[in-house]
Amino acid sequence: MESLPQSIGSTCIYKKSERKRKMRSEGDHINELPDDILVNILSRLTMKEAVRTSIISSRWRYLWRGFSGCLNFDDPFTMANSKWPHLNLKSGPINVERHKFVNWVNQVLSSLEGHCTEELRICFDVFSNHDIDNWIKFALERRVRRLELDFSRVVYNLRFVGQYTFPSHLDFYSSFRHLTDLSLTTVGITGEVLEHLLCYCCPVLEVLNVAESSSLTSLKVSGPSLKLKHLKLNKLDNLKDLQLHAPNLLSFEYSGPILPFSFRNVPNLVDASFWGCFSAYIAKNLCQHSIFLVQLHTLKLDTCHLLIGDSEYRAGRYLHDIPEMCNLKHLEIIGTPKVNDLIFCIALLEAAPSLYKFSLKLVSQYDYESYESVKTIKDQPYLSFIELRSIRVVELLGFVGHTADFELVMYLIFSAKLLEKIIIDPCTTWRVGTPRELIWRETAEYQSARRRAFELAAKFPLWEFVIP
Helix, strand or coil: CCCCCHHHHHHHHHHHHHHHHHHHHHHHHHHCCCHHHHHHHHCCCCHHHHHHHHHCCCCCCCHHHHCCCEEEEECHHHHHHHHCHHHCCCCCCHHHHHHHHHHHHHHHHHHCCCCCCCEEEEECCCCCHHHHHHHHHHHHHCCCCEEEEECCCCCHHHCCCCCEECCCCHHHHCCHHHCCEEEEECEECCHHHHHHHHHHHCCCCCEEEEECCCCCCEEEEECCCCCCCEEEEECCCCCCEEEEECCCCCEEEEECCCCCCCCCCCCCCCEEEEEHHHHHHHHHCHHHHHHHHCCCCEEEEECCCCCCCHHHHHCCHHHHCCCCCCCCCEEEEEECCCHHHHHHHHHHHHCCCCCCEEEEEECCCCCHHHHHHCCCHHHCHHHHHCCECCCCEEEEECCCCCHHHHHHHHHHHHHECCCCEEEEECCCHHHCCCCHHHHHCCCHHHHHHHHHHHHHHHCCCCCEEECC
16 A cells, blocks of 8 residues: 655644644633632532543642532432342442432532532432531531532431421521521421521522421411512421411422411412322312412322222312312422322313413333233223314333223323324333432333334324423
């Protein structure tokens, strides 16, 4: 093979060296920037990415210590492996992992030198009260804007055992005036402390999330200068009294005991989510809450606890006693493929003339025999008179691919005249967003359901199907 002419070889070498020179030049430009600008750039990365830059050069070795972005301390795979050992995620015993986690958080926080931090997020099964006190003190000193403490237990039944108690010495909170978002899970906090935070210590707080707190028995969310826009109260088994007077509240989520509170004092509420027994209470008493329902744009309900018998449906009660929700744009239902649950869903759809999207998340998968033996939508002739006037997007999560699934999708296609897109995901609802999701998507059951979804899509080529 003949060698390249010398001029061509020289040109190639010149171009390579020119590229290297430009790269060095660009790198030099970055190094010419002052430290505060470099730290600002690092703070836009994740914490781990910022730490990795310490190997670039001696100048970059300690720049990450000025990091002021999101400090995210989370180890979901270790938590998942402790809950479900069969996943084989290669983590040690939970007591060993707790010690490692606490040391990791303490080491990083003690290394930081900045004056402020955008967000502090600590999520692990932790019992070390002294260390948690110091983490909250760090959040105060660094004027954190978003604080999340999630100490969910590996064993759910032990969530109230040894629960960390949020400090009750109220003078401690004077520096929370910058806090806009507070999330507490498996943290004991009383209504008195929460009310003091809302009214006096967190003047710009817009988001509050409290879950699995053993100490919260009553709560009054009220105040003339309250800025709160988003409130989530979940799995509060001991809550007995709740009062809401929040004129700026836009979204509200609740799961817990049935409480007779009113929605009259939330004039701007447009997004509501209810789960568990309280959701069943709302579903059975929709007419009593018609004033609040009419203002909603998004409604999410859990019908798994509804337990309405066939006789009630035959009487037509739940097809006619639902108030019109004229502003509703998105309805999400978590339920089963039982025909009574589906009929209730369709009755809700009919009561929402402006609905754009309907999401149905199925929580249980029946075996072949029992699933095929249940009544289906086609057995309910009066449903053929219902016209779904505005729905354009349907999302079905937990699709199995049996008769009830097929008939539900076909019913929606023929009844929703403006339907454009159908999203079908065979992944079960309770696996989504967990480490178990990826494993499930590799199983034969998932792949089989996915094939059935494609078979269904092939029968309706005029509609857009999205199948993950």
